[in-house]
Amino acid sequence: MTGFIQVVLGGLVDGCVYALIALGMSVVYSISRIINLAQGGFVVLSALTAVSLQQFLGLPPLAIVPIVVVLFAAVLAAVDRIVMVPAAHRATNDRMLLITVGLLQAIGGFVLLVWGNLPYTMQPFTSGAAVTIGGVRIVPQYFWIIGALLLAVAGLWYLLHRTRFGLTMRATAANPSAAALQGIHVGRTRLVAFTLCGAMAALAGTAVIPVTFLQFTTVTSYAVTGFIAAVAGGLGSTAGAVLAGLVLGLLQGVFSRYTSGDLAQVAAMTALIVLLIFRPTGLLGRTSEVRR
């Protein structure tokens, strides 16, 4: 039983990272209707940037986090202005998906060029031995990963539901054309969405790299799992993205425990297909998103 709980915990921690990626995708989608597959790439890019900054500046890993979060918030804002806005003038949203795929490939190539074909990791945010509760071993970094997700969810909820700008974001998400007619600056709202997306990518990347090794090949796997979570949760639904990310991590963990590695990957995709057949809106998506 202890072993099973350990598996569930590991799966949920992985799920927190998937949820953060899906959350970023979902925020961007709800405002711009663009599925940003490059989000997985930015997670890895931010993580490796954190590693290099930490080595270069000699600061503690925890002190690097806010730097990288701000940096990638700015990077994604720049991506919106330099890549997405000009492209959106010429391409439909479906074509924009291809542009984000290209961006993902470009990030993978950039990571390979700068960091080479080597795996990278970073020291945990806080040192200290693992905590054992009821036979289940929990490394301190797990708390930071869970905390990163909670911070992102709480921050986003506060922004959307307790601020005036959040109201404009929700209005834009509900109907961008109507929001524009009401005088809402949709372009600026979108810029904020991409900025938040960058911050979430950086939170995910910096939180997860201390418990694993990342390299250029990881960009695709994060893009795929984040995409699955975002779609399964219901594109545009922030709560759905979080729920689906956690469920996906949990399912992968349990399947990996009791089946082969190949089957665990196939099972996640199968679960998504089955879900979308019976519930095209995803777990918490709106019907209008499907009809659009």
Next chain:
Amino acid sequence: MSGLAAVALLSTACSAADAAKDDGSYTIGVIVSQTGSGSQLGVGELQGAQLAVDRLNSRAGINGHPVRLVTADDQSNPAQAVLAARRMIGKVDAIVGPSLSGPCRAVIPLAASAQLVDYCLSPGVKPAADGWQWSASASTEDLAERLLEYWKSRGITRIGLISTTDASGVDGALSTKHAAGVVGVQVVSAASYGADAVSVTSQLQAVSSAQPQALVVWSTGAAAAVAFKGAREMGLHLPTATTDGNLTYNFLRRVKDYLPETLLIPATQDFWWEHSPRGPEARQLEQDYHDQFQARYGTQPDFGPGVAFDAVTLTAQALGEAQGDPHRAKQVLQNLRGVIGVVGTYSFSPQDHRGLTKDDIAIVRASRDSFTYVGR
């Protein structure tokens, strides 16, 4: 960065060397993964190949014929390997490479149709009897058997196995299970994971639940690193072994803070030559190889350079004995016996295009910055 610069310099110099058959030289095409996922091996392989050619040419070549290299980067991609091989056919007398098993398999039909020897640098392919392809280094089966024999001699008879789902992981898992049957060791649990997985907690939980005495991690690079780190986070302190694909100093530097307390790797002669029972001729060759490599590249050679060094040397020798006839070179090469190389002592036959045996394998222990011989 200096390594990259050196490789760039080598590539430029070598690519310029067209197949200059009119001066009586033997031209060997070298296709390695200088970029992409296989570059961890390919860069060193190119260095080893160049060292071998320079050594041959410093001794007046092969029977007075200089040896030249024409190099290409397959970008770790089978399609690029095929393109590179196609460009080389007609201009080279033999091909050494590619670095990875996928690209190696992709160039087999070309080598066969052109009737050119192709000395693949990946141990992961199983060359067909009397075919045109050779495979470098020791076989996965021999590596696994040697490892399990070593453990059994130290009382370890129950092992857990975790491997990646890619071709080399599957090959390693099958070979380990087969070797366990041969040696009399029990694989009490096995699990697999994707090569790009970022977490293997569940798989390690599955493996450790059967309470093995030791753990085999048959995966390379980042995938192995993720498994080592996961094991440490789970408090799994088992003696661990991994594949010879991780016999690189770059890998050690990456994982030095997360190495298992005991990490063993089955390795070929070039990693434990000072303890090898081979005679003075082999010792001299190893000494020269290691000294020259250190002097030229500022580091000790690891997995990649040795296989390329031997492949180029053996191919050139075969071309020499075949008097430069690429087609006859195959017959000569597969009849070479007892040829001393840095990786091992080669005895080929039409059925055996690898030429090495378990005698060329011993167990080394990986520490933060070196590989140390521990036994056979």
